[in-house]
Amino acid sequence: MNAAKNTVVACCQLAPKVGDLAYNRSLTERAIRSAALQGAQVVVLPELVQSGYVFEDRDEALALAETRDGPTLQLWQALARELNLVVVGGFCERLPGGELANSAALIDAQGLRAVYRKAHLWDAEKDIFTAGDAAPPVIDTVHGRIGVLICYDLEFPEWVRLPALAGANLLCAPVNWPDGPRPLTERPAEVLRVQANASVNRMFIAACDRHGHERGVSWVQGSVIVDTDGYPVAGPAEQGGEQLLLASLNLAEARNKRISQRNDLHRDRRPQLYNTMNTSP
Amino acid sequence: MNAAKNTVVACCQLAPKVGDLAYNRSLTERAIRSAALQGAQVVVLPELVQSGYVFEDRDEALALAETRDGPTLQLWQALARELNLVVVGGFCERLPGGELANSAALIDAQGLRAVYRKAHLWDAEKDIFTAGDAAPPVIDTVHGRIGVLICYDLEFPEWVRLPALAGANLLCAPVNWPDGPRPLTERPAEVLRVQANASVNRMFIAACDRHGHERGVSWVQGSVIVDTDGYPVAGPAEQGGEQLLLASLNLAEARNKRISQRNDLHRDRRPQLYNTMNTSP
Numbered sequence: 001m002n003a004a005k006n007t008v009v010a011c012c013q014l015a016p017k018v019g020d021l022a023y024n025r026s027l028t029e030r031a032i033r034s035a036a037l038q039g040a041q042v043v044v045l046p047e048l049v050q051s052g053y054v055f056e057d058r059d060e061a062l063a064l065a066e067t068r069d070g071p072t073l074q075l076w077q078a079l080a081r082e083l084n085l086v087v088v089g090g091f092c093e094r095l096p097g098g099e100l101a102n103s104a105a106l107i108d109a110q111g112l113r114a115v116y117r118k119a120h121l122w123d124a125e126k127d128i129f130t131a132g133d134a135a136p137p138v139i140d141t142v143h144g145r146i147g148v149l150i151c152y153d154l155e156f157p158e159w160v161r162l163p164a165l166a167g168a169n170l171l172c173a174p175v176n177w178p179d180g181p182r183p184l185t186e187r188p189a190e191v192l193r194v195q196a197n198a199s200v201n202r203m204f205i206a207a208c209d210r211h212g213h214e215r216g217v218s219w220v221q222g223s224v225i226v227d228t229d230g231y232p233v234a235g236p237a238e239q240g241g242e243q244l245l246l247a248s249l250n251l252a253e254a255r256n257k258r259i260s261q262r263n264d265l266h267r268d269r270r271p272q273l274y275n276t277m278n279t280s281p
Numbered sequence: 282m283n284a285a286k287n288t289v290v291a292c293c294q295l296a297p298k299v300g301d302l303a304y305n306r307s308l309t310e311r312a313i314r315s316a317a318l319q320g321a322q323v324v325v326l327p328e329l330v331q332s333g334y335v336f337e338d339r340d341e342a343l344a345l346a347e348t349r350d351g352p353t354l355q356l357w358q359a360l361a362r363e364l365n366l367v368v369v370g371g372f373c374e375r376l377p378g379g380e381l382a383n384s385a386a387l388i389d390a391q392g393l394r395a396v397y398r399k400a401h402l403w404d405a406e407k408d409i410f411t412a413g414d415a416a417p418p419v420i421d422t423v424h425g426r427i428g429v430l431i432c433y434d435l436e437f438p439e440w441v442r443l444p445a446l447a448g449a450n451l452l453c454a455p456v457n458w459p460d461g462p463r464p465l466t467e468r469p470a471e472v473l474r475v476q477a478n479a480s481v482n483r484m485f486i487a488a489c490d491r492h493g494h495e496r497g498v499s500w501v502q503g504s505v506i507v508d509t510d511g512y513p514v515a516g517p518a519e520q521g522g523e524q525l526l527l528a529s530l531n532l533a534e535a536r537n538k539r540i541s542q543r544n545d546l547h548r549d550r551r552p553q554l555y556n557t558m559n560t561s562p
Contacts, residue, residue, distance in 0.1 A: 196477030
């Protein structure tokens with residue numbers, strides 16, 4: 001492996017404070033600078049890190065929402081330019097007409113490259129956000145092709161396929177995985193799904209979770225960076241809490257979908273068979 | 282949980298001998314009887330357990346192939362009737378015209394209920410078998426709705442969706458997972474994919490692998506029975522080798538796809554968005 005070809009990818013597992021926009025901006029600035037100091041070239045932040053997650057109601061979310069010209073995306077653009085890196089982070093987006101989206105921005109030294117709006121909404125998000133209808137963006141960056149989706153989207157492997165088929169080498173997924181019961185000795189299913197999604201597509205995935213407690217909700221704290229075979233190269237950290245995960249990845253490896261002499265994970269798909277719903281005996 | 286409603290599902294991790302049809306029949310008879318003695322009501326056997334896996338060439342496979350009237354499926358039908366259980370097992374199927382399929386039969390006390398032909402062929406299988414074009418069958422049994430697919434099919438989550446959407450409570454997957462390198466401390470990706478497939482569908486999955494060494498090939502030996510949250514309830518066994526995995530499952534749990542007050546894993550799908558290939562920026 002030629003280290004010169006590698007890209008250093010970071011996940012910054014942070015605890016934003018719901019409603020405290022200035023705190024959250026400085027939290028992300030500190031994290032991005034810290035990741036850059038350690039060599040990060042792509043920095044992934046949690047879902048809704050700009051606003052916090054557990055809104056009292058739609059009005060609170062509306063009051064916290066920002067447009068793509070707002071101060072948070074301006075800050076991330078300034079940092080991306082100054083530090084010459086890619087930032088992928090989640091924010092509560094105010095849409096024209098007062099609608100809201102659970103969005104993630106992809107920003108590089110050129111500026112704002114894409115905004116993705118979460119297409120599969122979780123629980124009370126359905127009262128607050130309008131679901132996106134556009135497929136996950138896949139953006140050519142100096143490090144390779146980077147795709148973006150958000151949290152619950154990862155539970156729909158058909159949705160993960162779209163950026164993979166569009167050539168994403170790395171999928172960046174801001175997440176806020178609510179914690180729940182599981183067998184003590186088992187890795188969280190949220191992490192397993194990231195691993196499986198990576199392995200069936202031979203695509204790197206960086207999923208950045210949050211930590212902290214917010215209005216009775218806590219999180220899995222399972223941030224993870226997974227290789228094209230589906231194995232973690234950084235995280236999930238046993239101890240949770242604030243984490244800076246770093247992984248040096250040869251993103252070009254994701255271009256090769258071959259897994260045996262005769263098998264290519266994408267060419268072996270039979271999409272003409274997948275659309276039928278006529279599966280019953 | 283009412284144990285009376287539960288179904289005991291078994292995976293019999295066996296080592297067939299390639300080319301020794303009589304040995305393989307008696308091996309499966311011993312395994313099915315042993316599982317029945319321990320209360321099994323659904324018994325899953327490995328892929329191609331009737332013939333072995335590593336054929337020298339197509340001619341050898343043709344010589345070993347059986348039709349659905351052949352001695353192996355006759356034996357399994359007699360045992361299913363005698364022991365009042367469901368058998369799902371893999372066999373090398375001779376099709377009309379001399380074509381071959383990598384198939385799995387679902388048999389219950391009524392007789393042969395379905396034959397599934399593997400739709401995604403692995404490596405040298407492409408020289409030997411004709412890929413199936415029919416979706417995985419989903420069969421109403423006295424224990425619930427049981428779906429069947431085979432090994433590499435599990436790497437295509439779109440394919441696993443079909444039996445799940447058709448109402449399968451339990452998916453039975455005969456597999457022969459060839460062994461390969463992986464990080465020492467990691468569970469094999471083959472097992473993770475079973476877990477992820479189960480969790481995104483809230484469907485039980487029983488994957489039955491083989492063991493042994495056959496013409497230079499060895500196997501993961503990762504047979505596993507996974508619950509609707511994606512966590513193993515039996516296997517994968519650390520030590521490999523011959524295994525009889527048993528799990529008592531309330532298969533009706535798989536009818537409930539809800540994972541939060543507002544989320545249902547199947548109703549939250551947005552299939553109208555999944556067919557587009559227009560995902561690039």
